[in-house]
Amino acid sequence: MTRPTLPSTRIAELYRQRIRDGELAPGDRLPTIRELVDEHGVASATVRSALSWLRVEGYIVTTQRGSFVADTATNTATPRDRLDRIQRSGSVLATGETKQVTAAELIVPPLYVAELFDVDPGSQVVRREYVVGAGAQRLMLAVDWYPASFADSVPDLLSTVPGQRTATHPGGGNDLMQQIERTTGRRVLYGRDSMHARVADHREAGHLGVPVGASILAGAHEWSDDEGVICYGEWCLPQRITIGYEYRV
The missing domain is CATH 1.10.10.10 (Winged helix-like DNA-binding domain superfamily/Winged helix DNA-binding domain)
Structure with missing residues (x-):
């Protein structure tokens, strides 16, 4: 970029x-x-x-x-910002942010996810669901998907141990992308983001602490290299949280 x-x-x-x-x-x-x-x-x-x-x-x-x-966060990082932070600091989290992992498992994914990873229907992939917050504020609910083979070389992909980035623990236990790069040799070279506005379903509302049917910004990102998709993620943000990006023409 x-x-x-x-x-x-x-x-x-x-x-x-x-x-x-x-x-x-x-x-x-x-x-x-x-x-x-x-x-x-x-x-x-x-x-x-x-x-x-x-x-x-x-x-x-x-x-x-x-x-x-500002005293209260009204913005959060885009997928591109988070990838940049991982590459700079080894953590997807900012200092003071927390990451509560609510699920980390090998499962048979929906068909569209299987197609993204070019695996046969019925094959498993890694699914990680987590909530990012800052203090009492919930900033994002996210689900990340990875190839099943990564779980052998990066066991932390199946861990739900909570992480918090601090000055003394800069990695925050959330340097999964760097672990993937070290153990598999694969590094993100390409990315694509998409976003759309909709209302929160029951699961999303519970994790974000908003009413069912509240307006949210939902998005997806794909991080890949020449071999294929490394990570596919879906996420949603509560109302009044801003994200932004810059570009040259």
């Missing part, structure tokens, strides 16, 4: 990443406009544009005292 080159975009993404990763915590103050101008060697209008996007997306709030990281 080609990284954005506009200075305002680079500055905004730098602070998105720091906030998503937990390097900047709720209530932390951002540098002043003058400090950002001096640090990045840009005009004040460029800095103001970057901060405007962070405010629009809910990452920061601005008062007469300056700009601060």
Whole structure:
């Protein structure tokens, strides 16, 4: 993926990443406009544009005292952001995020999942269901699917041990993709995301702590290499959680 080159975009993404990763915590103050101008060697209008996007997306709030990281998360990482974090830090989680694994098993998947992995109907694949949260807030319900053969080389795929990324436990017990790369030699080279709005069913509502029929943003991602699909994931977010991505034309 080609990284954005506009200075305002680079500055905004730098602070998105720091906030998503937990390097900047709720209530932390951002540098002043003058400090950002001096640090990045840009005009004040460029800095103001970057901060405007962070405010629009809910990452920061601005008062007469300056700009601060929002106290309540109103955004979360996209699949691309999470993959980038895995490759940078070895964890799918940001600092302070938790991951409650509610299921980890070898099962016969729905036909469309079997077709994605190019396995015969009736064959098994790994299914992992989990909830990502931050404090008392639930940010995402997700289900990830992996080839059954991975379970032999990465036993943690079938573990439900909870993980939490902290400063002293940076991996958070959630470096499955890095374990897969080390043991199988396969690395994600391609990705595709899709999203749609719908209402929560009973299972999703229970995990996310929202009423049945509440509006949610649902999505799917596929991470693959030249040999085929490494991970196929489906996820949903509660109302008022924002995700975003950048692109060049």
